Amino acid sequence: MSIEVYLKEQNQNILDKLFGLLRIPSISAKPEHKNDMQKAAEYWKNILIEAGADKAEIYQTNGNPIVYAEKIIHHSLPTVLVYAHYDVMPAEPFELWETQPFEPTIKHDKIYARGADDDKGQGFMHAVAFEYLVKTNQLKCNVKFMIEGEEEIGSPSMIKWCYEHKEMLKADVILVSDTGMIAADTPSITAGLRGLTYLQIEVTGPNRDLHSGLFGGAVANPLNVLCKIIASMQDDNGKITIPGFYNDVLEYTDEQRKLINQIPFNEENYKKSLGIKELWGEKGYTTIERTGIRPTLDLCGIWGGYTGEGSKTVLPSKAYAKLSSRIVPYQQHEKIGKLIKDYILSIAPPTVSVSVEILHGGQPYVTPLDLPALDAARKALFDVYGKEPLPTMSGGSIPIIATFEEILGLKSVLMGFGLESDAIHSPNENYPLQNFYNGIKSIVKFYEYFSKTT
Amino acid sequence: MSIEVYLKEQNQNILDKLFGLLRIPSISAKPEHKNDMQKAAEYWKNILIEAGADKAEIYQTNGNPIVYAEKIIHHSLPTVLVYAHYDVMPAEPFELWETQPFEPTIKHDKIYARGADDDKGQGFMHAVAFEYLVKTNQLKCNVKFMIEGEEEIGSPSMIKWCYEHKEMLKADVILVSDTGMIAADTPSITAGLRGLTYLQIEVTGPNRDLHSGLFGGAVANPLNVLCKIIASMQDDNGKITIPGFYNDVLEYTDEQRKLINQIPFNEENYKKSLGIKELWGEKGYTTIERTGIRPTLDLCGIWGGYTGEGSKTVLPSKAYAKLSSRIVPYQQHEKIGKLIKDYILSIAPPTVSVSVEILHGGQPYVTPLDLPALDAARKALFDVYGKEPLPTMSGGSIPIIATFEEILGLKSVLMGFGLESDAIHSPNENYPLQNFYNGIKSIVKFYEYFSKTT
Numbered sequence: 001m002s003i004e005v006y007l008k009e010q011n012q013n014i015l016d017k018l019f020g021l022l023r024i025p026s027i028s029a030k031p032e033h034k035n036d037m038q039k040a041a042e043y044w045k046n047i048l049i050e051a052g053a054d055k056a057e058i059y060q061t062n063g064n065p066i067v068y069a070e071k072i073i074h075h076s077l078p079t080v081l082v083y084a085h086y087d088v089m090p091a092e093p094f095e096l097w098e099t100q101p102f103e104p105t106i107k108h109d110k111i112y113a114r115g116a117d118d119d120k121g122q123g124f125m126h127a128v129a130f131e132y133l134v135k136t137n138q139l140k141c142n143v144k145f146m147i148e149g150e151e152e153i154g155s156p157s158m159i160k161w162c163y164e165h166k167e168m169l170k171a172d173v174i175l176v177s178d179t180g181m182i183a184a185d186t187p188s189i190t191a192g193l194r195g196l197t198y199l200q201i202e203v204t205g206p207n208r209d210l211h212s213g214l215f216g217g218a219v220a221n222p223l224n225v226l227c228k229i230i231a232s233m234q235d236d237n238g239k240i241t242i243p244g245f246y247n248d249v250l251e252y253t254d255e256q257r258k259l260i261n262q263i264p265f266n267e268e269n270y271k272k273s274l275g276i277k278e279l280w281g282e283k284g285y286t287t288i289e290r291t292g293i294r295p296t297l298d299l300c301g302i303w304g305g306y307t308g309e310g311s312k313t314v315l316p317s318k319a320y321a322k323l324s325s326r327i328v329p330y331q332q333h334e335k336i337g338k339l340i341k342d343y344i345l346s347i348a349p350p351t352v353s354v355s356v357e358i359l360h361g362g363q364p365y366v367t368p369l370d371l372p373a374l375d376a377a378r379k380a381l382f383d384v385y386g387k388e389p390l391p392t393m394s395g396g397s398i399p400i401i402a403t404f405e406e407i408l409g410l411k412s413v414l415m416g417f418g419l420e421s422d423a424i425h426s427p428n429e430n431y432p433l434q435n436f437y438n439g440i441k442s443i444v445k446f447y448e449y450f451s452k453t454t
Numbered sequence: 455m456s457i458e459v460y461l462k463e464q465n466q467n468i469l470d471k472l473f474g475l476l477r478i479p480s481i482s483a484k485p486e487h488k489n490d491m492q493k494a495a496e497y498w499k500n501i502l503i504e505a506g507a508d509k510a511e512i513y514q515t516n517g518n519p520i521v522y523a524e525k526i527i528h529h530s531l532p533t534v535l536v537y538a539h540y541d542v543m544p545a546e547p548f549e550l551w552e553t554q555p556f557e558p559t560i561k562h563d564k565i566y567a568r569g570a571d572d573d574k575g576q577g578f579m580h581a582v583a584f585e586y587l588v589k590t591n592q593l594k595c596n597v598k599f600m601i602e603g604e605e606e607i608g609s610p611s612m613i614k615w616c617y618e619h620k621e622m623l624k625a626d627v628i629l630v631s632d633t634g635m636i637a638a639d640t641p642s643i644t645a646g647l648r649g650l651t652y653l654q655i656e657v658t659g660p661n662r663d664l665h666s667g668l669f670g671g672a673v674a675n676p677l678n679v680l681c682k683i684i685a686s687m688q689d690d691n692g693k694i695t696i697p698g699f700y701n702d703v704l705e706y707t708d709e710q711r712k713l714i715n716q717i718p719f720n721e722e723n724y725k726k727s728l729g730i731k732e733l734w735g736e737k738g739y740t741t742i743e744r745t746g747i748r749p750t751l752d753l754c755g756i757w758g759g760y761t762g763e764g765s766k767t768v769l770p771s772k773a774y775a776k777l778s779s780r781i782v783p784y785q786q787h788e789k790i791g792k793l794i795k796d797y798i799l800s801i802a803p804p805t806v807s808v809s810v811e812i813l814h815g816g817q818p819y820v821t822p823l824d825l826p827a828l829d830a831a832r833k834a835l836f837d838v839y840g841k842e843p844l845p846t847m848s849g850g851s852i853p854i855i856a857t858f859e860e861i862l863g864l865k866s867v868l869m870g871f872g873l874e875s876d877a878i879h880s881p882n883e884n885y886p887l888q889n890f891y892n893g894i895k896s897i898v899k900f901y902e903y904f905s906k907t908t
Contacts, residue, residue, distance in 0.1 A: 275661030
């Protein structure tokens with residue numbers, strides 16, 4: 001039976017099962033949903049057992065449970081490790097939803113629900129593809145699943161769990177559908193993810209807020225000093241001036257840059273949609289490169305002094321900023337975080353005291369373009385969409401992907417089917433049925449090619 | 455009868471009358487105290503009539519009433535116009551007061567109450583000195599009083615009222631006690647006040663907050679741009695780099711600078727009290743000059759993006775700053791405000807849109823060191839304190855003083871008796887009895903010398 005026929009026959013069953021998962025409000029950011037996390041994990045365990053796993057288990061952690069399942073066809077065969085997450089973002093603001101976030105609804109051939117795309121919908125495609133392959137005896141490799149419940153809050157338990165189960169998680173590649181594609185008819189494979197280092201800066205001037213008339217001009221103003229520090233870290237060409245910052249940045253060949261730039265991009269539409277007159281960025285790179293393969297230094301927040309209505313004068317005691325740097329292969333977040341911190345401290349004037357705290361970090365990730373599993377994904381997508389998928393370098397970060405490489409020594413293939421219009425993390429999250437079904441077909445094809453090429 | 459004997463005999467009457475004034479919660483910032491403003495104005499009117507004014511009247515305005523009184527000895531004699539205000543700052547936070555803010559209490563030879571110094575205590579000294587001179591037939595010049603009720607909220611009604619009563623307010627000099635002195639035994643005369651221009655800057659980048667991963671590096675970040683704008687307005691020597699900014703700044707001679715620097719100043723104590731390791735300011739000037747006779751450019755507030763706990767990433771749409779420039783004679787706030795605004799707009803990059811709003815302005819003020827009335831004040835203070843008073847250049851602003859000069863063409867003599875420890879505008883405002891009585895004696899002496907020298 002072809003996958004097309006299977007999907008038609010099983011359509012109602014498939015949607016019922018997915019909708020059951022979508023109805024569980026498994027919001028990892030909210031402690032009051034603790035029971036829902038357990039419920040969602042059990043739901044996933046049953047899905048995988050019914051789909052044909054040899055075994056499926058729930059692992060309790062200090063946080064939310066992790067579901068593990070496997071189907072071992074033969075030890076000599078290659079193994080795919082599927083990763084997905086059952087937790088979702090909070091649904092607020094509720095008033096902006098046109099349907100109930102936890103009552104999945106099909107409208108205009110899209111499934112509307114929190115998690116419809118991210119990552120219940122995309123994750124569930126793997127269960128369907130797996131079930132089809134098992135039931136039709138077409139599975140020619142081993143498959144393992146790990147489904148976590150803390151992706152939206154930084155995967156704290158997953159990291160420890162991977163360390164503790166390295167042997168069990170042995171595989172040849174990790175397969176993930178938790179990213180997007182260029183357009184509904186234009187497939188792509190995310191071949192790179194930027195990492196991140198996130199710092200908070202605190203500048204302290206006088207020990208209390210001062211009268212800006214009586215003291216202004218004689219006492220360094222921490223707000224002015226903070227602006228000077230921030231301004232001095234980037235030059236007029238958009239280059240970050242911190243010595244050594246670019247040392248480990250992967251420089252692409254002209255050919256690779258050409259490939260990367262093949263992604264459809266219309267500058268005028270891009271500017272119009274953002275409401276800006278001119279783009280900005282590192283000189284010598286295109287917008288696609290600036291967001292995909294080049295590091296950044298962006299303030300995420302700044303505050304200090306009087307921020308209310310009108311004109312209250314004050315020479316404030318404190319100034320704060322939150323600074324994030326998106327980093328690229330082969331920069332390391334620990335090293336870049338320390339580099340930025342040390343640089344800020346080195347240029348801090350003696351008229352104030354400056355402290356810098358590194359709040360968070362995640363490594364960048366790159367899929368080698370010659371990875372056999374990537375080739376399988378490429379062929380699979382070509383078969384389904386009739387178009388060669390483009391490798392995209394995502395500017396965003398999925399820190400757990402780099403962590404998998406670090407702990408398990410495995411590369412990931414990021415074959416995602418989300419669209420920008422899916423509104424993940426926002427009200428009215430949705431997932432088009434077309435993407436859902438094409439995703440399942442692509443995954444089936446992936447297994448076919450993967451089993452052949454390895 | 456000498457003033458010393460008079461103060462002893464009348465001590466209880468004087469304090470009772472002052473305490474009655476202090477009991478009225480005439481808080482101009484709070485509309486619910488509207489009736490108290492009228493009450494305080496009537497109280498002042500009675501004070502001045504009882505003290506010996508020929509006439510005293512309450513002028514209603516769009517805001518709080520103004521009290522005017524006069525005693526004309528002879529049209530050929532010179533006239534002193536006394537300015538004071540009966541409104542006070544709010545008393546919050548109440549829990550920090552050790553006594554009731556509107557129940558005056560004497561403790562350790564100080565009067566504790568909101569307004570004890572600013573400006574009921576200091577203003578009332580003028581009524582007592584006037585009463586003494588009238589009752590002992592020693593007044594040898596004309597005296598006019600104008601007591602307003604909106605000083606703490608920017609004197610909006612006073613300005614219009616002065617325009618409307620220019621003829622009535624004709625005088626030779628304005629005498630004001632609403633400033634401080636160096637120490638309880640060290641008199642000083644405030645010979646200069648800085649002015650102010652206050653602007654708000656708004657930088658708009660993309661039309662919504664963006665994902666700093668997906669867009670970071672390709673879209674100008676308004677927070678970073680704002681920092682760059684602010685940083686570019688001041689160089690490493692603390693000089694403001696806006697072209698033309700210093701054009702109208704009064705440059706003092708070496709001799710004048712020497713005089714200005716005679717004010718006792720201990721850098722180590724100053725730094726220690728502020729908790730800072732090093733001072734900062736315009737190169738080539740002392741701290742006293744930096745706060746007294748040189749203009750500034752200080753951020754009073756800055757905000758934008760994520761300012762909560764932790765490490766939320768965002769490329770924000772908006773950034774804001776509040777910027778104040780203290781200006782000095784003969785800079786003009788309108789001109790400097792426009793200069794700063796135009797400069798910011800001229801350096802704003804085309805990758806964002808920047809708007810600048812001038813929120814507020816006040817002119818600087820200087821008392822010429824050869825003004826006859828200033829000489830009278832100097833001699834009076836020398837008689838009472840046995841020390842030559844020093845001319846101080848206050849970094850703060852009392853915009854109404856510059857406005858008086860503009861409208862009435864009159865210079866002011868700022869003979870203040872407040873101490874820094876009086877905690878004006880703060881909980882536990884107080885005024886030492888010694889300052890109160892020495893202030894009265896100094897004012898009496900002032901009239902004596904003023905009548906002789908003019």
